[in-house]
Amino acid sequence: MTKALIFGNSGSGKSTLAKRLCKDADLAHLDLDTLAWEPTTPPARKPLALSAAAIHAFTSEHSHWVIEGCYADLIAMASPLAEELIFLDISTEDCIAHAHARPWEPHKYPTKEAQDANLEMLIEWIKAYPERDDSCSRQAHVEVFEGFSGKKTRITSPSSTLPGE
Numbered sequence: 450m451t452k453a454l455i456f457g458n459s460g461s462g463k464s465t466l467a468k469r470l471c472k473d474a475d476l477a478h479l480d481l482d483t484l485a486w487e488p489t490t491p492p493a494r495k496p497l498a499l500s501a502a503a504i505h506a507f508t509s510e511h512s513h514w515v516i517e518g519c520y521a522d523l524i525a526m527a528s529p530l531a532e533e534l535i536f537l538d539i540s541t542e543d544c545i546a547h548a549h550a551r552p553w554e555p556h557k558y559p560t561k562e563a564q565d566a567n568l569e570m571l572i573e574w575i576k577a578y579p580e581r582d583d584s585c586s587r588q589a590h591v592e593v594f595e596g597f598s599g600k601k602t603r604i605t606s607p608s609s610t611l612p613g614e
Contacts, residue, residue, distance in 0.1 A: 451474070451476065451512070451514075451532060452508075452513065452514055452530060452531050452532045452533070453470065453476075453514075453516070453531060453533045453534070453535060454515075454516050454517070454524050454527055454531045454533070454534050455467050455470075455515060455516070455517040455518075456517065456519060456521065456535075456536060456537070456593065457519065457536060458537070458539065458541070458544045458575055458578040458585075458587065458590075459519055459544060459548065459571060459574055459575050459578075459585075460539075460543075460545060460546075460548040460551070460571070460575050461537035461539040461544050461607075462539065462547060462607055463517040463518065463519070464480060464517060464554070466517070466535070466537065467480070467515045471515055474513070475513070476513045476515050477507070477511035477514040478515050478517075479507045479514065479515070479516045480518065480556065480557075481516065481517065481518025481520050481523050481524075482557055483556060483557070484499075484504070485500055485520055485523060497522060497523075497526075500520075500526075501526050504516070504523060504526055508527065508530050516531075519585045519590075520584055520585060521584045521585065521586075522584040522589075523584075524593050525593050528593065528597055531597075531599065532599060532600065533601065533602070534593070534594060534597045534599065534600070534601040535601070535604065536590060536591075536593075536594045536602070536603045536604070537604050538587075538590070538603050538604065538605050539604070539605065539606070539607055540605075541576060541578060541579065543607045544575045545572055545576070548568065548575060
């Protein structure tokens with residue numbers, strides 16, 4: 450695997466899996482959270498063209514990579530370049546448990562306290578995953594997964610590993 454896309458609900462384990470794959474295979478890592486949002490309060494999505502340009506720059510700079518996030522629209526933009534798609538289709542309950550146990554993500558938050566201040570909002574976001582109709586919804590993820598014609602894996606248990614491991 451040299452060009453992989455990982456997506457799923459918040460708390461599904463995308464970052465954990467991406468970091469493991471990147472370390473094991475020396476791949477570049479792009480967390481889509483770092484390019485999807487304007488630095489405003491409240492946060493607002495960047496125009497898709499800006500995010501697309503950032504994805505293009507990343508994939509042009511790195512020949513072997515993992516891109517991960519919950520944004521079906523951005524995953525779909527990168528999918529023509531990907532060799533593999535991994536859908537972490539984990540239960541909402543497991544995603545909530547992961548969110549509670551999440552370590553500090555310094556590339557997203559200045560402190561662990563700042564991250565924890567968003568936990569309640571994150572839990573509500575996770576709970577809404579099956580019913581939402583936006584680009585971060587389960588339905589949008591299923592559509593991206595079903596539309597991908599290359600190698601693809603759907604993981605439904607947090608204890609599952611990738612085939613061949």
